[in-house]
Amino acid sequence: MTQPTACVLIIGNEILSGKTQDTNLQFLGFELSKLGIRLAEGRVVRDEPDAIIRHVNECRAAFTYVFTTGGIGPTHDDITTECIARAFGVPVVLNDTIVEIMKRSGRPLNEARLKMARIPQGAEIVENTVSLPGFRIENVFVFAGIPSIARAMFVGAVPMLLQGTPILSASVDAYLREGDFAEALEQIQQKHADVEIGSYPFNRDGKLGATLVARGTDRALLGSVISEIVAVITALGGETKLN
Protein backbone atom coordinates (compact mmCIF):
# COMPACT_ATOMS: atom_id res chain seq x y z
CA MET A 1 0.00 0.00 0.00
CA THR A 2 1.47 3.33 -1.02
CA GLN A 3 -1.59 5.21 0.16
CA PRO A 4 -1.00 7.97 2.72
CA THR A 5 -2.19 7.15 6.22
CA ALA A 6 -3.72 9.30 8.93
CA CYS A 7 -4.47 9.30 12.62
CA VAL A 8 -7.09 11.46 14.34
CA LEU A 9 -6.30 12.64 17.85
CA ILE A 10 -9.43 13.80 19.66
CA ILE A 11 -8.44 15.99 22.60
CA GLY A 12 -10.88 16.78 25.38
CA ASN A 13 -12.16 15.57 28.74
CA GLU A 14 -15.74 16.18 27.56
CA ILE A 15 -15.50 13.33 25.04
CA LEU A 16 -14.22 10.85 27.64
CA SER A 17 -16.64 11.91 30.37
CA GLY A 18 -19.55 11.17 28.05
CA LYS A 19 -20.73 14.79 28.10
CA THR A 20 -20.12 15.21 24.37
CA GLN A 21 -20.57 12.79 21.47
CA ASP A 22 -17.64 13.11 19.09
CA THR A 23 -18.59 13.29 15.42
CA ASN A 24 -15.31 14.56 13.97
CA LEU A 25 -13.75 11.11 13.64
CA GLN A 26 -16.53 9.87 11.39
CA PHE A 27 -16.43 13.03 9.28
CA LEU A 28 -12.66 12.89 8.85
CA GLY A 29 -12.68 9.14 8.12
CA PHE A 30 -15.27 9.64 5.40
CA GLU A 31 -13.58 12.64 3.81
CA LEU A 32 -10.06 11.19 3.97
CA SER A 33 -11.26 8.02 2.18
CA LYS A 34 -12.41 10.18 -0.72
CA LEU A 35 -8.93 11.71 -0.90
CA GLY A 36 -7.28 8.27 -0.90
CA ILE A 37 -5.88 8.79 2.61
CA ARG A 38 -6.46 5.80 4.87
CA LEU A 39 -7.55 6.69 8.39
CA ALA A 40 -5.55 4.04 10.21
CA GLU A 41 -6.20 4.95 13.83
CA GLY A 42 -7.98 7.26 16.23
CA ARG A 43 -7.11 8.23 19.78
CA VAL A 44 -9.10 10.13 22.38
CA VAL A 45 -7.03 11.80 25.07
CA ARG A 46 -7.70 13.96 28.11
CA ASP A 47 -6.61 17.57 28.54
CA GLU A 48 -3.34 16.48 30.15
CA PRO A 49 -0.06 17.80 28.75
CA ASP A 50 2.01 14.63 29.17
CA ALA A 51 -0.61 12.45 27.48
CA ILE A 52 -1.16 14.88 24.60
CA ILE A 53 2.57 15.35 23.95
CA ARG A 54 3.25 11.61 24.05
CA HIS A 55 0.40 10.74 21.67
CA VAL A 56 1.27 13.55 19.24
CA ASN A 57 4.85 12.36 19.05
CA GLU A 58 3.91 8.68 18.68
CA CYS A 59 1.36 9.41 15.98
CA ARG A 60 3.32 11.91 13.92
CA ALA A 61 6.12 9.34 13.65
CA ALA A 62 3.76 6.50 12.71
CA PHE A 63 1.39 8.07 10.16
CA THR A 64 1.60 10.32 7.11
CA TYR A 65 -0.77 12.82 8.73
CA VAL A 66 -2.14 13.54 12.18
CA PHE A 67 -5.31 15.59 12.66
CA THR A 68 -6.05 16.86 16.14
CA THR A 69 -9.44 18.22 17.20
CA GLY A 70 -10.23 20.27 20.29
CA GLY A 71 -8.50 22.45 22.83
CA ILE A 72 -7.54 25.52 20.79
CA GLY A 73 -9.94 28.04 22.34
CA PRO A 74 -9.15 30.83 24.82
CA THR A 75 -9.98 29.13 28.14
CA HIS A 76 -7.60 27.53 30.65
CA ASP A 77 -8.60 24.00 29.56
CA ASP A 78 -7.52 24.74 25.97
CA ILE A 79 -3.94 23.44 26.04
CA THR A 80 -3.55 21.79 22.64
CA THR A 81 -1.47 24.52 20.96
CA GLU A 82 0.98 24.70 23.86
CA CYS A 83 1.30 20.89 23.89
CA ILE A 84 1.86 20.66 20.12
CA ALA A 85 4.64 23.25 20.44
CA ARG A 86 6.21 21.24 23.27
CA ALA A 87 5.92 18.03 21.23
CA PHE A 88 7.93 19.72 18.46
CA GLY A 89 10.30 21.46 20.90
CA VAL A 90 9.47 24.95 19.66
CA PRO A 91 8.01 28.05 21.35
CA VAL A 92 4.56 29.49 20.56
CA VAL A 93 4.74 32.81 18.74
CA LEU A 94 2.18 35.50 17.93
CA ASN A 95 0.89 35.14 14.37
CA ASP A 96 0.30 38.53 12.72
CA THR A 97 -2.36 37.25 10.32
CA ILE A 98 -4.47 35.90 13.17
CA VAL A 99 -4.05 39.17 15.10
CA GLU A 100 -5.28 41.06 12.02
CA ILE A 101 -8.32 38.80 11.69
CA MET A 102 -9.06 39.34 15.39
CA LYS A 103 -8.78 43.10 15.12
CA ARG A 104 -11.39 43.10 12.35
CA SER A 105 -13.87 41.47 14.74
CA GLY A 106 -13.79 44.59 16.93
CA ARG A 107 -13.72 42.54 20.13
CA PRO A 108 -11.19 43.41 22.87
CA LEU A 109 -7.75 41.85 22.26
CA ASN A 110 -7.32 40.63 25.82
CA GLU A 111 -4.79 38.06 26.97
CA ALA A 112 -7.25 35.15 26.58
CA ARG A 113 -8.00 36.07 22.96
CA LEU A 114 -4.33 36.64 22.14
CA LYS A 115 -3.71 33.05 23.24
CA MET A 116 -5.65 32.03 20.13
CA ALA A 117 -3.31 34.13 17.98
CA ARG A 118 -0.25 32.21 19.18
CA ILE A 119 0.81 29.12 17.24
CA PRO A 120 3.96 27.00 17.33
CA GLN A 121 7.00 28.53 15.65
CA GLY A 122 7.23 27.18 12.10
CA ALA A 123 3.51 26.41 11.88
CA GLU A 124 1.41 27.63 8.98
CA ILE A 125 -2.19 28.77 9.44
CA VAL A 126 -5.14 26.85 7.98
CA GLU A 127 -7.65 29.50 6.99
CA ASN A 128 -11.34 28.81 6.83
CA THR A 129 -14.59 30.64 6.33
CA VAL A 130 -16.20 30.26 9.76
CA SER A 131 -13.65 31.00 12.46
CA LEU A 132 -10.11 31.94 13.34
CA PRO A 133 -7.55 29.74 11.57
CA GLY A 134 -6.33 26.33 12.65
CA PHE A 135 -2.72 25.49 11.89
CA ARG A 136 -0.36 22.90 10.45
CA ILE A 137 3.12 22.08 11.70
CA GLU A 138 4.96 19.51 9.60
CA ASN A 139 2.50 16.61 9.24
CA VAL A 140 0.25 17.60 12.14
CA PHE A 141 -2.96 19.56 11.50
CA VAL A 142 -4.59 21.23 14.49
CA PHE A 143 -8.33 21.87 14.29
CA ALA A 144 -11.07 23.07 16.64
CA GLY A 145 -13.36 20.57 18.33
CA ILE A 146 -16.68 22.19 17.37
CA PRO A 147 -17.80 20.08 14.40
CA SER A 148 -18.78 22.94 12.09
CA ILE A 149 -15.39 24.59 12.63
CA ALA A 150 -13.41 21.34 12.38
CA ARG A 151 -15.12 20.69 9.03
CA ALA A 152 -14.31 24.15 7.73
CA MET A 153 -10.68 23.79 8.81
CA PHE A 154 -10.46 20.42 7.07
CA VAL A 155 -11.70 22.04 3.85
CA GLY A 156 -8.96 24.66 4.29
CA ALA A 157 -6.36 21.91 4.79
CA VAL A 158 -7.24 19.77 1.75
CA PRO A 159 -4.94 21.67 -0.65
CA MET A 160 -2.03 20.92 1.71
CA LEU A 161 -2.55 17.13 1.59
CA LEU A 162 -0.89 14.59 -0.67
CA GLN A 163 -3.73 12.50 -1.98
CA GLY A 164 -3.86 8.81 -2.88
CA THR A 165 -6.22 6.76 -5.02
CA PRO A 166 -9.74 7.36 -3.66
CA ILE A 167 -11.02 4.51 -1.50
CA LEU A 168 -14.42 3.47 -2.86
CA SER A 169 -17.10 1.30 -1.36
CA ALA A 170 -20.11 -0.67 -2.53
CA SER A 171 -22.56 -2.47 -0.31
CA VAL A 172 -25.58 -4.72 -0.20
CA ASP A 173 -27.99 -5.57 2.62
CA ALA A 174 -28.43 -9.30 3.17
CA TYR A 175 -31.44 -10.54 5.12
CA LEU A 176 -29.79 -13.60 6.63
CA ARG A 177 -28.07 -14.13 9.97
CA GLU A 178 -24.30 -13.66 9.83
CA GLY A 179 -23.77 -17.20 11.11
CA ASP A 180 -25.57 -18.53 8.03
CA PHE A 181 -23.36 -16.88 5.42
CA ALA A 182 -20.04 -16.31 7.23
CA GLU A 183 -18.25 -19.26 5.68
CA ALA A 184 -19.35 -18.44 2.11
CA LEU A 185 -18.40 -14.78 2.63
CA GLU A 186 -14.95 -15.71 3.87
CA GLN A 187 -14.35 -17.67 0.65
CA ILE A 188 -15.15 -14.57 -1.39
CA GLN A 189 -12.79 -12.49 0.77
CA GLN A 190 -10.01 -15.05 0.27
CA LYS A 191 -10.32 -14.72 -3.51
CA HIS A 192 -9.95 -10.92 -3.41
CA ALA A 193 -6.99 -9.71 -1.39
CA ASP A 194 -7.34 -6.16 -2.83
CA VAL A 195 -10.87 -5.74 -1.54
CA GLU A 196 -11.73 -5.38 2.14
CA ILE A 197 -15.07 -7.04 2.86
CA GLY A 198 -16.88 -6.16 6.08
CA SER A 199 -20.09 -7.52 7.56
CA TYR A 200 -22.15 -5.24 9.81
CA PRO A 201 -25.20 -6.89 11.37
CA PHE A 202 -28.48 -5.03 11.84
CA ASN A 203 -31.93 -5.59 13.28
CA ARG A 204 -34.51 -3.57 11.33
CA ASP A 205 -37.99 -3.83 12.75
CA GLY A 206 -37.21 -7.36 13.84
CA LYS A 207 -35.70 -8.38 10.49
CA LEU A 208 -32.16 -9.55 11.13
CA GLY A 209 -29.47 -9.18 8.53
CA ALA A 210 -26.15 -7.58 7.76
CA THR A 211 -24.82 -4.86 5.49
CA LEU A 212 -21.97 -6.34 3.47
CA VAL A 213 -19.49 -3.69 2.43
CA ALA A 214 -16.69 -4.02 -0.13
CA ARG A 215 -13.99 -1.35 -0.02
CA GLY A 216 -11.08 -0.79 -2.39
CA THR A 217 -9.80 1.42 -5.17
CA ASP A 218 -11.11 -0.48 -8.24
CA ARG A 219 -14.77 0.30 -8.89
CA ALA A 220 -15.30 -2.53 -11.38
CA LEU A 221 -13.81 -5.06 -8.99
CA LEU A 222 -16.06 -3.84 -6.16
CA GLY A 223 -19.06 -4.32 -8.43
CA SER A 224 -18.11 -7.87 -9.24
CA VAL A 225 -17.43 -8.72 -5.59
CA ILE A 226 -20.89 -7.42 -4.67
CA SER A 227 -22.37 -9.57 -7.47
CA GLU A 228 -20.62 -12.63 -6.03
CA ILE A 229 -21.98 -11.79 -2.58
CA VAL A 230 -25.52 -11.39 -3.92
CA ALA A 231 -25.27 -14.78 -5.68
CA VAL A 232 -24.11 -16.50 -2.51
CA ILE A 233 -26.75 -14.95 -0.27
CA THR A 234 -29.46 -15.78 -2.81
CA ALA A 235 -28.24 -19.39 -3.04
CA LEU A 236 -28.52 -19.59 0.77
CA GLY A 237 -32.12 -18.44 0.59
CA GLY A 238 -31.59 -14.84 1.73
CA GLU A 239 -33.06 -11.69 0.24
CA THR A 240 -30.68 -8.92 -0.78
CA LYS A 241 -31.09 -5.22 -1.35
CA LEU A 242 -28.38 -3.19 -3.11
CA ASN A 243 -27.49 0.13 -1.47
Add this chain to the structure above:
Amino acid sequence: MTQPTACVLIIGNEILSGKTQDTNLQFLGFELSKLGIRLAEGRVVRDEPDAIIRHVNECRAAFTYVFTTGGIGPTHDDITTECIARAFGVPVVLNDTIVEIMKRSGRPLNEARLKMARIPQGAEIVENTVSLPGFRIENVFVFAGIPSIARAMFVGAVPMLLQGTPILSASVDAYLREGDFAEALEQIQQKHADVEIGSYPFNRDGKLGATLVARGTDRALLGSVISEIVAVITALGGETKLN
Protein backbone atom coordinates in the same frame (compact mmCIF):
# COMPACT_ATOMS: atom_id res chain seq x y z
CA MET B 1 -6.03 10.00 42.61
CA THR B 2 -6.78 6.49 43.76
CA GLN B 3 -9.69 6.17 41.37
CA PRO B 4 -9.61 3.21 38.98
CA THR B 5 -8.90 4.16 35.36
CA ALA B 6 -10.15 2.75 32.10
CA CYS B 7 -9.41 2.75 28.40
CA VAL B 8 -11.91 1.96 25.64
CA LEU B 9 -10.56 0.21 22.56
CA ILE B 10 -12.95 0.51 19.63
CA ILE B 11 -12.14 -2.15 17.06
CA GLY B 12 -13.46 -1.94 13.52
CA ASN B 13 -12.69 -0.60 10.06
CA GLU B 14 -16.26 0.68 9.77
CA ILE B 15 -15.62 3.30 12.47
CA LEU B 16 -12.46 4.60 10.77
CA SER B 17 -13.91 4.58 7.25
CA GLY B 18 -16.73 6.84 8.42
CA LYS B 19 -19.38 4.25 7.60
CA THR B 20 -20.46 3.94 11.23
CA GLN B 21 -20.72 6.55 13.99
CA ASP B 22 -19.39 5.09 17.24
CA THR B 23 -21.58 5.76 20.26
CA ASN B 24 -20.10 3.21 22.68
CA LEU B 25 -17.31 5.51 23.88
CA GLN B 26 -19.77 8.14 25.06
CA PHE B 27 -21.96 5.53 26.75
CA LEU B 28 -19.03 3.90 28.54
CA GLY B 29 -17.53 7.24 29.58
CA PHE B 30 -20.82 8.32 31.09
CA GLU B 31 -21.50 5.04 32.91
CA LEU B 32 -17.93 4.63 34.18
CA SER B 33 -18.03 8.13 35.70
CA LYS B 34 -21.04 7.08 37.75
CA LEU B 35 -19.04 4.10 39.06
CA GLY B 36 -16.10 6.31 39.97
CA ILE B 37 -13.94 4.85 37.20
CA ARG B 38 -12.15 7.51 35.19
CA LEU B 39 -12.17 6.90 31.43
CA ALA B 40 -8.64 8.09 30.75
CA GLU B 41 -8.26 7.27 27.07
CA GLY B 42 -9.93 5.87 23.97
CA ARG B 43 -8.40 4.27 20.92
CA VAL B 44 -9.95 3.31 17.60
CA VAL B 45 -8.11 0.60 15.69
CA ARG B 46 -8.57 -1.27 12.44
CA ASP B 47 -9.28 -4.98 12.07
CA GLU B 48 -5.56 -5.75 11.87
CA PRO B 49 -4.07 -8.33 14.25
CA ASP B 50 -0.75 -6.58 14.92
CA ALA B 51 -2.43 -3.28 15.74
CA ILE B 52 -5.08 -4.86 17.96
CA ILE B 53 -2.56 -6.98 19.89
CA ARG B 54 -0.20 -4.05 20.41
CA HIS B 55 -2.92 -1.71 21.65
CA VAL B 56 -4.45 -4.34 23.94
CA ASN B 57 -1.09 -4.98 25.55
CA GLU B 58 -0.22 -1.29 25.89
CA CYS B 59 -3.59 -0.45 27.39
CA ARG B 60 -3.97 -3.36 29.79
CA ALA B 61 -0.59 -2.43 31.30
CA ALA B 62 -1.46 1.26 31.58
CA PHE B 63 -5.04 1.26 32.92
CA THR B 64 -7.05 -0.51 35.61
CA TYR B 65 -9.56 -1.71 33.01
CA VAL B 66 -9.74 -2.02 29.24
CA PHE B 67 -13.08 -2.33 27.44
CA THR B 68 -13.00 -3.41 23.82
CA THR B 69 -15.97 -3.10 21.47
CA GLY B 70 -16.47 -4.80 18.13
CA GLY B 71 -15.21 -7.78 16.19
CA ILE B 72 -16.65 -10.73 18.14
CA GLY B 73 -19.19 -11.95 15.58
CA PRO B 74 -19.00 -15.00 13.31
CA THR B 75 -17.65 -13.44 10.10
CA HIS B 76 -14.07 -13.41 8.79
CA ASP B 77 -13.56 -9.76 9.77
CA ASP B 78 -14.37 -10.56 13.43
CA ILE B 79 -10.87 -11.14 14.79
CA THR B 80 -11.00 -9.56 18.24
CA THR B 81 -11.24 -12.77 20.30
CA GLU B 82 -8.32 -14.38 18.49
CA CYS B 83 -6.23 -11.20 18.94
CA ILE B 84 -7.06 -10.92 22.65
CA ALA B 85 -5.95 -14.53 23.13
CA ARG B 86 -2.71 -13.80 21.28
CA ALA B 87 -2.15 -10.65 23.37
CA PHE B 88 -2.37 -12.81 26.50
CA GLY B 89 -0.41 -15.70 24.94
CA VAL B 90 -3.20 -18.25 25.46
CA PRO B 91 -5.24 -20.41 23.05
CA VAL B 92 -8.95 -19.95 22.40
CA VAL B 93 -11.06 -22.76 23.81
CA LEU B 94 -14.68 -23.81 23.37
CA ASN B 95 -16.85 -22.53 26.24
CA ASP B 96 -19.53 -25.04 27.22
CA THR B 97 -21.91 -22.42 28.60
CA ILE B 98 -21.92 -20.51 25.32
CA VAL B 99 -22.45 -23.75 23.36
CA GLU B 100 -25.45 -24.52 25.59
CA ILE B 101 -26.92 -21.06 25.01
CA MET B 102 -26.43 -21.54 21.26
CA LYS B 103 -28.09 -24.94 21.25
CA ARG B 104 -31.18 -23.42 22.87
CA SER B 105 -31.52 -21.06 19.89
CA GLY B 106 -32.13 -24.04 17.60
CA ARG B 107 -29.94 -22.60 14.84
CA PRO B 108 -27.34 -24.82 13.16
CA LEU B 109 -24.08 -25.04 15.12
CA ASN B 110 -21.85 -24.52 12.10
CA GLU B 111 -18.17 -23.58 12.21
CA ALA B 112 -18.91 -19.84 11.97
CA ARG B 113 -21.27 -19.94 14.95
CA LEU B 114 -18.90 -22.10 16.98
CA LYS B 115 -16.29 -19.38 16.54
CA MET B 116 -18.48 -17.26 18.82
CA ALA B 117 -18.38 -20.00 21.45
CA ARG B 118 -14.59 -19.89 21.65
CA ILE B 119 -12.98 -17.52 24.13
CA PRO B 120 -9.42 -17.18 25.40
CA GLN B 121 -8.34 -19.79 27.92
CA GLY B 122 -8.80 -18.39 31.43
CA ALA B 123 -11.49 -15.92 30.34
CA GLU B 124 -14.81 -15.71 32.13
CA ILE B 125 -18.05 -15.02 30.29
CA VAL B 126 -20.03 -11.79 30.76
CA GLU B 127 -23.65 -12.81 30.50
CA ASN B 128 -26.34 -10.43 29.36
CA THR B 129 -30.01 -10.42 28.46
CA VAL B 130 -29.86 -9.65 24.75
CA SER B 131 -27.18 -11.78 23.10
CA LEU B 132 -24.48 -14.39 23.49
CA PRO B 133 -22.04 -13.51 26.29
CA GLY B 134 -19.04 -11.23 26.05
CA PHE B 135 -16.02 -12.15 28.16
CA ARG B 136 -13.42 -10.87 30.60
CA ILE B 137 -9.80 -11.94 30.76
CA GLU B 138 -7.84 -10.38 33.64
CA ASN B 139 -8.56 -6.63 33.37
CA VAL B 140 -9.78 -6.70 29.75
CA PHE B 141 -13.53 -6.80 28.99
CA VAL B 142 -14.52 -7.79 25.47
CA PHE B 143 -17.89 -6.53 24.22
CA ALA B 144 -19.80 -6.50 20.93
CA GLY B 145 -19.84 -3.39 18.76
CA ILE B 146 -23.60 -3.12 18.28
CA PRO B 147 -24.56 -0.45 20.84
CA SER B 148 -27.57 -2.27 22.34
CA ILE B 149 -25.44 -5.38 22.92
CA ALA B 150 -22.40 -3.45 24.19
CA ARG B 151 -24.69 -1.76 26.72
CA ALA B 152 -26.16 -5.05 27.90
CA MET B 153 -22.69 -6.56 28.25
CA PHE B 154 -21.55 -3.55 30.27
CA VAL B 155 -24.48 -4.05 32.64
CA GLY B 156 -23.37 -7.69 32.98
CA ALA B 157 -19.80 -6.58 33.73
CA VAL B 158 -20.59 -3.99 36.43
CA PRO B 159 -20.53 -6.52 39.32
CA MET B 160 -16.98 -7.49 38.28
CA LEU B 161 -15.64 -3.91 38.57
CA LEU B 162 -13.91 -2.28 41.50
CA GLN B 163 -15.66 1.03 41.87
CA GLY B 164 -14.34 4.40 43.01
CA THR B 165 -16.01 7.52 44.31
CA PRO B 166 -18.61 8.53 41.71
CA ILE B 167 -17.49 11.43 39.54
CA LEU B 168 -20.20 14.08 39.64
CA SER B 169 -20.76 17.11 37.48
CA ALA B 170 -22.65 20.37 37.66
CA SER B 171 -22.95 22.92 34.89
CA VAL B 172 -24.25 26.31 33.92
CA ASP B 173 -24.73 27.94 30.51
CA ALA B 174 -23.10 31.34 30.20
CA TYR B 175 -24.21 33.69 27.43
CA LEU B 176 -20.86 35.41 26.94
CA ARG B 177 -18.03 34.71 24.52
CA GLU B 178 -15.27 32.52 25.97
CA GLY B 179 -12.71 35.26 25.34
CA ASP B 180 -14.64 37.57 27.65
CA PHE B 181 -14.62 35.32 30.71
CA ALA B 182 -11.58 33.05 30.20
CA GLU B 183 -9.29 34.93 32.58
CA ALA B 184 -11.86 35.06 35.38
CA LEU B 185 -12.66 31.36 34.90
CA GLU B 186 -9.01 30.41 35.10
CA GLN B 187 -8.77 32.15 38.48
CA ILE B 188 -11.64 30.02 39.76
CA GLN B 189 -9.96 26.87 38.43
CA GLN B 190 -6.70 27.82 40.15
CA LYS B 191 -8.47 28.05 43.51
CA HIS B 192 -9.97 24.54 43.19
CA ALA B 193 -7.46 21.87 42.28
CA ASP B 194 -9.95 19.10 43.15
CA VAL B 195 -12.49 20.29 40.61
CA GLU B 196 -12.02 20.05 36.86
CA ILE B 197 -13.62 23.02 35.14
CA GLY B 198 -14.30 22.82 31.42
CA SER B 199 -15.68 25.39 29.01
CA TYR B 200 -17.60 24.17 25.94
CA PRO B 201 -18.68 26.90 23.55
CA PHE B 202 -22.02 26.80 21.74
CA ASN B 203 -23.99 28.79 19.20
CA ARG B 204 -27.73 28.47 19.85
CA ASP B 205 -29.85 30.24 17.26
CA GLY B 206 -27.14 32.83 16.90
CA LYS B 207 -26.68 33.32 20.67
CA LEU B 208 -23.05 32.58 21.49
CA GLY B 209 -22.03 31.22 24.85
CA ALA B 210 -20.44 28.32 26.63
CA THR B 211 -21.49 25.53 28.93
CA LEU B 212 -19.26 25.64 32.00
CA VAL B 213 -18.91 22.24 33.60
CA ALA B 214 -17.44 21.45 37.02
CA ARG B 215 -16.53 17.82 37.65
CA GLY B 216 -15.33 16.17 40.83
CA THR B 217 -16.37 13.90 43.66
CA ASP B 218 -17.63 16.48 46.21
CA ARG B 219 -21.16 17.59 45.40
CA ALA B 220 -21.15 20.56 47.79
CA LEU B 221 -17.87 21.82 46.37
CA LEU B 222 -19.21 21.56 42.80
CA GLY B 223 -22.21 23.63 43.85
CA SER B 224 -20.05 26.36 45.32
CA VAL B 225 -17.77 26.41 42.26
CA ILE B 226 -20.81 26.85 40.01
CA SER B 227 -21.99 29.69 42.27
CA GLU B 228 -18.62 31.39 41.88
CA ILE B 229 -18.83 30.98 38.12
CA VAL B 230 -22.34 32.45 38.02
CA ALA B 231 -21.16 35.44 40.07
CA VAL B 232 -18.25 36.09 37.74
CA ILE B 233 -20.31 35.78 34.55
CA THR B 234 -23.00 38.05 35.97
CA ALA B 235 -20.38 40.64 37.00
CA LEU B 236 -19.12 40.60 33.38
CA GLY B 237 -22.63 41.32 32.14
CA GLY B 238 -23.52 37.83 30.94
CA GLU B 239 -26.73 35.93 31.46
CA THR B 240 -26.53 32.45 33.00
CA LYS B 241 -28.82 29.48 33.01
CA LEU B 242 -28.28 26.59 35.41
CA ASN B 243 -28.55 23.10 33.90
